[in-house]
Amino acid sequence: MNILMIEDNESVCSMVEMFFLKEGINGEFVNDGLEGYQRFQSGEWDLLIIDWMLPNMDGVTICRKIREENKTIPIIMLTAKDTESDQVLGLEMGADDYVTKPFSPLALMARIKAVSRRSTIAGKEEEANRTHFIETQLFKISKDTREVLLKGKPITNLTPKEFDLLYYFIEHPRQVFSREQLLERVWGYQYYGDERTVDVHIKRLRNKIGTPNQPFLQTVWGVGYKFDESVVEDEA
Incomplete structure (x- = not known):
């Protein structure tokens, strides 16, 4: 595996490099945003x-x-910013995690392996399912072209991971x-203590595909989430 890490903290780079060597990963480390x-x-x-805060070009701009x-290369953002709005911004710019x-x-390392594994599996599945799509009462979603139609109208502003999550729900x-379960099956890794990744994506998807009268992604309190278009109400 060939990984580029853009991070201006040399101590962090040295720490990660040791783990890369242990895992047999070829890593290159750049401390400047523009150079990276x-x-x-x-x-x-x-x-x-990619680190969030970098000299000369910030991580969000790089992403x-x-x-x-490049729509498919896996990207992991490193950030000291812990607010939901910051996380949403990074994901909205195309970060996978x-x-x-x-x-x-x-x-x-677990995230790296999982994101990479998920990307590899998705690529193989996409190759094997060149004409595969799912059509429901209201949605048509293609794994080949990564296009989503809602009532015949395209939804064009989904990030790669938002698409993967919606596809899994519709399946x-x-x-x-x-x-x-969603972390394991959509992101490809088991739970490591940060469920907010799922919550942020669910919130973004709701805003992009639904309205108050169209609660496609529903919260099942105390359990999790589900996709259900059978309860959709006609808009006035």
């Missing part, structure tokens, strides 16, 4: 780890620019999933 973005453009990478060029500082190197209508 240029290094991304000139190399071949399997995964990116946005990379997503304009985020890790809040200070973090455990073991937890970061399993009316089934209730806990946050831990």
